[in-house]
Amino acid sequence: MSIASIMVSLDLGRSAGDRVRLAADLAGRFEAGLIGIAARTIDTPAPVGDILEAQDAYAEERAALVDDLAEARTIFARSSGSALRTEWRQIEAGPEAFLVRQARGADLVVVGRDPRGDGAGALGAAPGPVLMEVGRPVLVVPPGIDRLAAARIVVAWKDAPEARRAVTAALPFITRADQVFVVGVGREASHEGAGEVADLLARHGAHVTAHALEAPNRTVAGEILHFSERHDADLVVMGGYGHARLREWLLGGVTRDILQDAPLCCLMCH
CATH class of the missing domain: 3.40.50.620 (HUPs)
Structure with missing residues (x-):
């Protein structure tokens, strides 16, 4: 791509x-x-x-x-x-x-x-x-950012079509990055296939590792942003989750929290 x-x-x-x-x-x-x-x-x-x-x-x-x-x-x-x-x-x-x-x-x-x-x-x-x-x-x-190196990328993985589309869309960035972290958050993270996604990205030439995070004291969005900060990431890749009700689009909790609070760029797909 x-x-x-x-x-x-x-x-x-x-x-x-x-x-x-x-x-x-x-x-x-x-x-x-x-x-x-x-x-x-x-x-x-x-x-x-x-x-x-x-x-x-x-x-x-x-x-x-x-x-x-x-x-x-x-x-x-x-x-x-x-x-x-x-x-x-x-x-x-x-x-x-x-x-x-x-x-x-x-x-x-x-x-x-x-x-x-x-x-x-x-x-x-x-x-x-x-x-x-x-x-x-x-x-x-976010406000105040005028350049995106995309040198260290966090892929916030959830085994859903939105996340799969986001990973595909982000390949031009991922294949140029210095380091990519595929991160699953929560109790089901170990069953979501983050390791398989990391293997796929490695086949595309990415320098990538997979991580499962528990997030006992934070929201999922908070854990993703905390991990990104600790690893000096400048881009988060993730699915954008929501649904339509009465002809109005409503965002899911993680998507809403990231859009409200993220201090770094986020590449999203719905």
């Missing part, structure tokens, strides 16, 4: 430029194209008695939308550096929905971990809904 096209979500948050620089560095490393993308809807003006006032309010919102998209495009152009091939896409639409649609032309989607807390504004694409619907590997980047 190779990475030929990387799509990065733009917003007006404090870490938007860092996220683009990280994506551009990956594009250079994999000789991939880089696509910047931004979208937001226009806030509907409150009902007023005069139609002219309503038109003026809409015109102001429309002008704000144009300004926001122009600023996002400037951030992308300024931060993408010497990426070999770049492309820009923008529209008036919901940011998650537009990103999900456009990701059909990408091998990897890069989003911020906490756009709301980062001051992203209405352009911010929340990683949870994107992960659940996009059908592509999603690289979730």
Whole structure:
């Protein structure tokens, strides 16, 4: 598997430029194209008695939308550096929905971990809904990180289709890493096949070891992050777990905790 096209979500948050620089560095490393993308809807003006006032309010919102998209495009152009091939896409639409649609032309989607807390504004694409619907590997980047070496990778293994897809999607990173740790957490970890996954990755040329963790005093997500910190990892690979109820995507506990708390990049697949 190779990475030929990387799509990065733009917003007006404090870490938007860092996220683009990280994506551009990956594009250079994999000789991939880089696509910047931004979208937001226009806030509907409150009902007023005069139609002219309503038109003026809409015109102001429309002008704000144009300004926001122009600023996002400037951030992308300024931060993408010497990426070999770049492309820009923008529209008036919901940011998650537009990103999900456009990701059909990408091998990897890069989003911020906490756009709301980062001051992203209405352009911010929340990683949870994107992960659940996009059908592509999603690289979730915490605030303040502008480069991903992917030198030491933790594969948070659970014998489920989501984790299998994540491992396959991460092979371009795994085969270049200095060390890979396949980690199972909990009472059933020894029966989940982490050793077999490690053997498979070794056949792909990875320097890999398998580990079973008990996590008696932490949550599963907490144990994964603690292990990653102790082993100086800079990337976690894992499945993204959730389900749909009443047409709303709901995240599983481990996925939710990682998206809320992870201080390092996470590559996830649903």
